[in-house]
Amino acid sequence: MPTILVIDDNPAVGTALEVLFSLHDIRCLRAQSPEQGLAVLTQAPVDLVVQDMNFVADTTSGDEGVALFHQIRERHPDLPVILLTAWTHLEAAVELIKAGAADYLAKPWDDRKLMATVNNLLELGEARRELAQAKRSERQRHSTLEREFDLRGTLFADPASEAVLALACQVARADIPVLITGPNGAGKERYAEILHFNSAVKAGPFVALNCGALPSELIEAELFGAEAGAYTGANKPREGKFEAADGGTLFLDEIGTLPLAGQVKLLRVLETGRFERLGGNRERSVKVRVVSATNADLPALIAEGRFREDLYYRLNGIELRIPPLAARPRDILPLARHFLPAGKRLGEDAERALQRHPWPGNVRELRNVMQRAALLARGDLVSAGDLALPAVSVNTATPAVDEPDRASIEAALARSGGVLAQAAAELGLSRQALYRRLDRLGIARD
Numbered sequence: 052m053p054t055i056l057v058i059d060d061n062p063a064v065g066t067a068l069e070v071l072f073s074l075h076d077i078r079c080l081r082a083q084s085p086e087q088g089l090a091v092l093t094q095a096p097v098d099l100v101v102q103d104m105n106f107v108a109d110t111t112s113g114d115e116g117v118a119l120f121h122q123i124r125e126r127h128p129d130l131p132v133i134l135l136t137a138w139t140h141l142e143a144a145v146e147l148i149k150a151g152a153a154d155y156l157a158k159p160w161d162d163r164k165l166m167a168t169v170n171n172l173l174e175l176g177e178a179r180r181e182l183a184q185a186k187r188s189e190r191q192r193h194s195t196l197e198r199e200f201d202l203r204g205t206l207f208a209d210p211a212s213e214a215v216l217a218l219a220c221q222v223a224r225a226d227i228p229v230l231i232t233g234p235n236g237a238g239k240e241r242y243a244e245i246l247h248f249n250s251a252v253k254a255g256p257f258v259a260l261n262c263g264a265l266p267s268e269l270i271e272a273e274l275f276g277a278e279a280g281a282y283t284g285a286n287k288p289r290e291g292k293f294e295a296a297d298g299g300t301l302f303l304d305e306i307g308t309l310p311l312a313g314q315v316k317l318l319r320v321l322e323t324g325r326f327e328r329l330g331g332n333r334e335r336s337v338k339v340r341v342v343s344a345t346n347a348d349l350p351a352l353i354a355e356g357r358f359r360e361d362l363y364y365r366l367n368g369i370e371l372r373i374p375p376l377a378a379r380p381r382d383i384l385p386l387a388r389h390f391l392p393a394g395k396r397l398g399e400d401a402e403r404a405l406q407r408h409p410w411p412g413n414v415r416e417l418r419n420v421m422q423r424a425a426l427l428a429r430g431d432l433v434s435a436g437d438l439a440l441p442a443v444s445v446n447t448a449t450p451a452v453d454e455p456d457r458a459s460i461e462a463a464l465a466r467s468g469g470v471l472a473q474a475a476a477e478l479g480l481s482r483q484a485l486y487r488r489l490d491r492l493g494i495a496r497d
Contacts, residue, residue, distance in 0.1 A: 052076060052077065052078050053077050053078065053098045053099070053173050053176075054077070054078040054079075054080060054095070054096060054097050054098050054099075055068075055072055055077055055078070055079055055080070055097070055098065055099045055100070055101060055169070056079075056080045056081075056082065056088060056091055056092065056097045056099070056100045056101070057069065057079060057080070057081050057082070057100075057101045057102075058081075058082045058083075058084075058085065058087070058088035058100065058101070058102040058103060058119065059081075059083070059101075059102070059103040059135065060083045060084060060103065060106050061103070062083070064103070064135070064158075065081045065083070068101060069081065071162055071165070071166070072169075075166060075169075075170075077169070077173075080095060080097065084106060085106060085115060085118070085119040085122070088100070088102065088119065088123075089119075089122060089123070089126070092123070092126065092127060092130075097130065098130075098131075098173055098176050099130070099131050099132075099133065099153075099169065099172055099173060099176070100123060100130060100131070100132045100133070101132075101133045101135060101169075102116065102119055102120065102123075102132060102133070102134060102135065103116060103135050103136075104116030104117070104134060104135065104136045104137070104143065104144065105137070106119075114143075116134070116136075116143070117143055117146075117147065120132060120134070120147050120150070120152060121150070124150070124151055129179070131153040131172045131175075131176065132151075132152050132153055133152070133153055133154050133155065133156065133165075133168060133169070133172070134147060134152055134154070134155035134156070135155075135156055135158055135160065136155050136156070136157060136158065137157070137158055141155075141157070153168070153172055154168050154172075156168070178472060181470055181471055181472040181473075182472045184470055184472075184473075185467065185470045185472045185473035188467075188470065188473065189210075189213070189473070192213060192217070193207075193213070196213070196216060196217060196220060199220075200220040200223075200245070200249050201245070201248045201249055201253075202216065202220075202245060203241055203244045203245055203248060205238075205241060205245065206382070206385050206386055206389055207382060207385075208381040208382055208385050209379035209380065209381035209382045210379075210381075210466075210473070210477040211374045211378055211379040211477065212374070212379050212382055214466065214477075215242070215371060215372070215373060215374070216245070218371060219242055219245050219246055219249075219371055220245065220249055222246070222369050222371075223245065223246045223247075223249035223250045224249065224250055224251055225369075226251070226340065227368035227369060228321070228340070228341050228342065228343070228365065228366050228367070228368040228369075229246055229342045229343075229368060229369055229370075229371060230306075230342075230343050230344070230345070230349075230366050230367040230368075230369070230370045230371070231243060231342065231343070231344040231345075231370075231371045231373060232344070232345060232346070232370060232371070232372050232373065233344075233346065233372060233373030233374065233375070234346050234373075234375045234413055235346050235412070235413065235415070236412045236413035236414055236415030236416060237373040237374070237375060237376065237413045237414060238373060238413075238414050239304065239344040239346075239373055240259060240302065240304060240344070242371055242373060243257075243259070243300070243302040243304075243342045243344065244257060244302075246300065246342050247299065247300035247302075247340075247342070250300065250340065252298060252299050252300060252340055254299075255296075255297075255298035255299025255300070256295060256296050256297075256298065256299035256300075257296075257299055257300050257302065258292050258295045258296035258299065258300070258301050258302065259301075259302040259304065260273060260274070260292045260301070260302070260303055260304065261304045261305055262303055262304060262305045262306055262308050262309045263304070263305035263308040264305075267310045267313075268282070270309060270310060270313045271312065271313050271316060271329050272285075272289070272291065272329045273291060273292055274291050274292050274293060274313065274316070274317065275291040275293060275316065275320075275326050275327065275328055275329060276288070276289055276290050276291030276293075276294055276328040276329065276331075277289050277291070277328055277329040277330055277331075278328050278329065278330040278331040279330075280330060281328070281329045281330025281331070282329070282330070285330070288328070291328065293320060293326060293337050293339055294335065294337060296337070296339045297337040297338060297339060298338060298339075299339065299340070300339070300340045300341075300342055301339045301340070301341050301342070302342045302343070302344070303341060303342070303343040303344070304343075304344045304345075305344070305345060305346070305347075306343040306344065306345050306349075306366065307345040307346075307347035307349055307352055307358060308347075311357070311359070314358065314359045314362050315359070317362060318359065318361060318362045318365060320337070320339075321341060321362075321365045321366070322365070324336055324337055324338060324339075325337075341366065343366045349363050349367075350363075375410070375413055376410040376413040376414055376416075376417060377409050377410050380406060383405055383406055383410070383417065384397070384402055384405065384406070386414060386417055386418075387402075387405050387417060387420075387421050390417065390418045390421035390422065391421055391424075391425055391433065392425050394431055395425050395428060395431055395432075395433055396431060396432060396433065397432075397433050398432050398433060398434045398435070400434055400435040401424070401433050401434055401435045401437065401438055403435070404435040404438055404440055405417075405438065405440075408440050420438055420439075420440065421433075423438075423439060424437040424438045424439070427439065455478045455480070455488065457492050457494070459478065460474070460478065460485075460488060460489070460492065460494065461494070463477045463478050464494075471485060471486075
């Protein structure tokens with residue numbers, strides 16, 4: 052139940068307001084002097100103050116009301132205050148509005164107008180408290196992740212990034228293959244490093260191979276090694292990535308480009324831990340955790356006969372989906388500042404331009420843009436012009452976002468511990484939009 056403190060030396064006014072507020076399920080505390088009011092504020096939590104402007108008989112200046120307001124603001128800067136004033140105090144009340152008072156009402160007041168103002172202020176206060184709680188919880192989660200896990204210097208401010216990082220840290224120690232999916236430039240290799248350096252094999256090697264960067268005829272030799280003479284130019288035996296990663300982690304990027312012949316051999320290694328070098332006949336054994344990544348739609352490739360379904364399920368023990376940068380907007384500015392060299396800073400116009408851009412190239416594009424802007428900026432301030440971002444139409448700059456379904460909303464509420472402001476931010480909704488969606492789906496707000 053919200054609580055309002057009424058500070059007025061007229062008992063009739065105090066009683067009338069107490070009755071009015073009680074009809075709206077609002078607790079009312081009363082004080083008949085500024086001193087009593089300030090004392091109450093030190094003893095009990097209060098959500099809103101309604102104060103008179105005049106407490107001295109035979110005076111109409113309102114000076115004592117002005118002094119009381121400033122004392123409340125000094126001691127409780129976030130506490131909203133409504134002023135009750137006679138017309139003779141109107142000028143003083145207007146000045147206090149400029150100084151931060153929430154509103155003023157002339158005596159005698161209109162009950163409906165007063166309650167509309169009170170309800171708006173109480174809702175605003177609740178939203179601020181929820182937001183503050185969400186920020187405290189967010190800082191606590193951030194510090195826990197950073198304290199307990201090696202995040203490889205990953206910067207994150209958006210709930211979407213935090214959720215993926217938390218999942219990566221949670222599954223890192225599990226002896227299970229992980230498939231990382233997401234668009235190009237989103238930072239999939241960084242997440243593979245996080246999986247390795249928080250795993251039980253973190254003391255072992257971390258070996259990465261981009262399957263899409265090599266000709267298909269060399270992929271098998273890169274993965275499994277080759278004996279001398281196995282192919283043209285193979286003058287001596289060479290170790291493959293599986294041998295190099297023995298006792299550690301092998302990261303296979305762009306796994307969707309792996310040829311079918313290589314897929315068959317990879318599946319055998321994953322199932323048995325054994326393989327033969329290209330051109331050889333001696334079996335070798337390795338203990339390797341495989342983390343793979345792709346920006347391709349592997350189920351679609353399976354349907355086209357270009358990727359083995361059994362290999363897909365072997366690789367996809369658990370999937371980490373890295374959202375595009377546009378879907379985690381709170382990461383944009385921290386990352387942009389990180390990519391700027393020391394001594395450079397972003398202007399406000401540059402910050403607005405960065406937040407409007409759709410970032411089709413994701414984090415990689417942002418890094419390149421910031422490096423270029425640092426070179427183009429003539430002073431220490433980077434402007435929007437220095438970014439040299441291409442003009443983007445409103446339709447492409449603002450990607451369509453599907454309205455979240457019941458499962459998505461309930462999951463966000465569970466992750467936020469029921470903090471609506473935090474859940475709304477994660478879902479990309481305003482708090483009011485989330486309320487409307489809860490009501491339509493029949494989900495209780497509590």
